[in-house]
Amino acid sequence: MNTGLSPEITVLLMGCLVDLSTDKQTQINQYIQQQLIDWKRLDTLADRHRLKPFLYRTLLKIPNAPTAFVESLKQDCRITATDNLLKLQHYKEVSALLTEHAIEHIPLKGVYLAEHAYPDSSLRISGDIDLLVGKDDVFRTIRLLQNHAYHLSKKQDLHWQQGEQTILSDLYEVSLFKPFFNDSHFDIDLHWKIMGFNQHYALFDLPYVRSQPEFSTELMIVLLVTHHGVNNVWQQIYYINDLYFSLKGKDINWNWLLQELGRYGFEDVFLAGLYWCVQIWNLSLPATVQTLIGSSKIHSIAEDYAQSWESDKANEFSDLILLQLTRLAKAQTKPGRRLKTYGTFLSSRVFRYSLFRVGPRLIYLPKEVGFLTIFIRATQSLFRFLPARSTN
Template sequence: MIKDTSLNFNNIPNELITLLEIIEMDKGTESFSFPQAFNWERFVELAKHHRLYPQLFSKIKELNISIPTAVNKSLLRLYQRNTFHMLHLTGEMNRVSQLFYHNQVKTIFLKGPILGKELYGDISIRTSGDIDVLVPLESIETVDRLLYEEGYVKDDYFSTILDDWKWRHHHVTYFHPIKQIKLEIHWRLSPGPGVEPSFMDLWNRKRHSTISNVPIYMLGKEDLFMFLISHGARHGWSRLRWLADIHQLVLQGQNWKCLYSILEKYEMVHLTGQALLLSSNLFNTPLNQEMEGCARKQEAVRLAKRTIFYFERLVNLHTEPLPLEVSSYHKSYLFSLKSLKQKVIFILSFLHPYPEDAETLPLPKSLHYLYFPLRPALWFWRKAKKQAVL
């Protein structure tokens, strides 16, 4: 366990610190006292925002911690609602798995109820808003047809040109209006551009989940660790549930030699150090010698410091439009996560045409290749036009 005093948590709400202290408590711990001038409304709000209320309620009940009746009722309602929702998602996950299996679509479930079962031993202890499924890129059309026949509606939230969706984006969302279930179909683990394991590499390392008798496959242990690190870092760890997941993975034990080789291959060692350092400081995660070495690296400490911005605020990156302060900071933060090689690839990706180019100068599809040489001029035109309006 590392306690890095250079991480300044002084402006993190006192109620959040207290919440984490309760979650970390062991059975048999002496009675817990809440600080004076404690804001119970904020306490519940933070538990909801960070999606930690199932763990919090379970721990309060287990340790018989005294809290106001109204607060206990609020946490109980949240816990019960989440339990029913997770059961609902589990049932739909079984149906989707069977649907894809009978239509020869290889399927790996990334998050959702399987993480509750895998990491906490109970689907009710972890929240999940939707079901995330990874399928091979070549199966996307088949999946689209199958889900349409099942009553799902596709949310076409991005435009594309010259098939850039295949590497710029990583998933598309479907929603079932009757079941009120959101389903995310992934063909990549993370948005591009960037190198990541192929679907077949992930498939060959997959595991069978014990959540159901129906064939439900999940990522291999090292791949799951890598995926959760990438996902949490990309969101600034703005919901501490993601760090709680890393804490649980570390407690379960990792084959560090195998894990490190994968992280090094995909240039994610610095992101892992960031996550381990934060988890150690906020959740008292015990780290072995190799993990401590990773967490103490200068780049890991620098990135960990940048996430404190998100802990001091209730940042919801999925709610558009973002406040200007958050939007500007997050854009800079995302770029800082990239290695030098990843930054070069990202910058070079701007040379590839964007859908905005086709909107600026519509051309027949057969001539879309002309957007490559025309892109600098079209970008300059849009910039000049915008400045003129201002």
């Protein structure tokens, strides 16, 4: 695989396999033999990109892979498999609880994809349990979960004290946790809207997902591209795997999907993800879509996204915000859409609530005074941004 990326990232990409053919085994074995692999860095990157299960299953059959490294992966994968099973079982219990109380909901991302998209659920490392509910069921769901030993975080408990209307006005999700064993806990991210880029750019909710049952698969792809591609700039390789397994073997209405993503200016973000699905997984696409991802513009956008794969840590805070802006702006073909990208970015930084820490206390300021707090938030962002930059 000629990617122009480091040997460690290249090994990770080559290791994204379900079935290892003899030819592929020979190719990987020769590559490892010819390249100077930093195995410690490979372990760090495999962890960051949530690819240890794939890497272990692949390297297990590669003679030139260091035995100690493969054994370490084996131990990590055992822990991951157990964790996945616990989270899957817990999700089913939570889903049954919500169904029992007539709360319509749909699962998103990790746990759902592990069970329904991946060929083996142990291949998809899951984090939080993400659920989407209707706006009218938000507080009923929160109270129900609180009655079953879930707690809001300190920051969101502060929002809770401001009242229901403040939560609906300020937030689009809340995080709850349930202590499990020692310091471990189950986490639920409860969404009632999915934000695309920022709250003034695009918002998706349960009625949107349920609006056209004949395009239910395509609508879930829109949400996945929004979260993985737009909001998180494809910065982890498992995001690409999620896209691949969500598409593989599905009867996709490509014209409708591209048109729907185009409504929000997300089409090229999606095509960049597809580019890497082809590079990594050799995803079969219709000729018209294959032509689209073959353009020099999509190649350039896809390579921009891949630049962040080399970092030992995922981008966050100001770094991530800046990448969201630059990547989405570059993906726009219409001047009006690019103007909206910059315009909503600015407005979303001003008209929003703020939380400030004063000693041990958190202070809440409503978005109505956004103009007064923007300078403080800008200073906070600057202090987060500069140290990240200085280490590069």
